[in-house]
Amino acid sequence: MSTDTPVKPQVNEALVKKIQDLGPWHMNIQLTEDLNTGQVFSNEGEVYHRPSNAGVSLLNLRDGFLDLMKRLYPEGLGDKRFLDCACNAGGYCFWAREMNAKAAFGFDVREHWIQQARFVKNHRVVGPTDGIGFQVKDLYDLPKLEMNPFDITIFKGIFYHLPDPITGLKIAADMTNEVMLFNTSTTWGEKDGYMKSGWESRENVMSGVHGLKWYPTGPKVMGDILRWLGFKEMKLMFYKQQYDQPQLGRTEIIASKVEGKLDAIGGEWLT
Template sequence: MTTDELGAEIRRLGPWHHDIEIAPGIRTGDPAYCPEPDPALGTPSIVDPYAKFARAFGDLFPEGLQGRSFLDCACNAGGYLFAARQMGAGRCFGFDVREHWIRQAHFLAERLPSDDIDAGVCALADVPELGLKPFDVTLFSGILYHLPDPVAGLKIAADLTRELLIVNTETFPAKQDGLILNPESRTLLMSGVDGLAWYPTGETVVRQMLASCGFPHTRLRFNHATEGKRRRIEIWAARDSGVFAHYDGLYPRTAPSRLRRLTARLLGRR
């Protein structure tokens, strides 16, 4: 395609959430290629999957993904699949319930290195019917708070994960731990499709959900404010704490306070 033809195709497939360079100087997130706003679809935010992915996994796997298989739940345009493959991942599979995003993923697959990458339209609840083999690493980003049953949904992803499960979700802090009702649009591209969803109230709830799914070892990557009272968190969870060996070397966990050390010393003498 010529530059003009690529631009026209990007515009036709928009709006985009993933900003990806598909040819020198041509990016899917370029404002010049934004279609006319459609209130029924909304205006997605723009993120660079390659930058976010490299930064995150560089801390955990300094030598790259080394042939690890990778699953992206609610993969959007598949940007993280291509980023994982670039970092050395082997088998990469993503799914999304919205055909809009998967059309974008297939467009990208025609223009980027895409061997061992596949993406398809599928609801999370239907994933067990696909008969997929387990993956080493699973990304569960931007989906937990769009599900009518987030615990069952997370369990589906966990059952398909051998090593590392990454949960990135919005939360709605409250005085008590739990899940808060989150009724949402069925048509906006960045919403769920069920109309009913739940916000976890914070990292404690997400950690407990992960532990119940067989991922008791966790690290909080970030927890920051978003719109209104909501916050965005990312938690990495593993079946085996050894997964975090390199990460813990870079970011030692907070040392206990002097009082806690003294208390532990006294208890140790009993």
């Protein structure tokens, strides 16, 4: 054999089989040097053709998240406690620990996703997995856990799956001392400042479990709610039409209870 022949990485076939069995996946998470959860389903580690992944988009979310967190916390997350509401397979908790978060906790209402998160915790060797906890939990039951507050909270992809979203967001806001990364679907092309009701499947693995849902009509209504919940400063990171559902938009807001924390991150102030 020529010494120029590339060596094919030895991918652990048992892990590949387990990843397949635990599908569908929404998050591409690196487990070993040679294996991530996305590559089992596509070369790019992403799947936009939803039917091929049981209707779920499989996404590379790590780099964008770490880029934002490094702008917010250039010194790392050394003394920070990190909370992810609706954590899915737990990717953000693992990536927060890569930045040395002191502790990370993720919960999701679905056993399906928490099984994935626990599987990743057991098999990931490319980053720290200690100090991370996961639980199957409905957001509305979070206060029953009587946890200590967190410094950084992610509230992404859950607001528009709740029957009483302001109460739900208040639960997370009350447990947050510093910064919230908030991301939601909205309506698109409607006057901002309202909430629009609708119904959704209780069974779809990416949706809520209560049936009733609410879309905000844009960033203004979310800014008003977040301000009422105690966040002093907010930046709109983006507000755009969704590529796959043009009747919907997507908005991301970083909200802070600490003045000055958002000065360095770009985005547009929400006043």
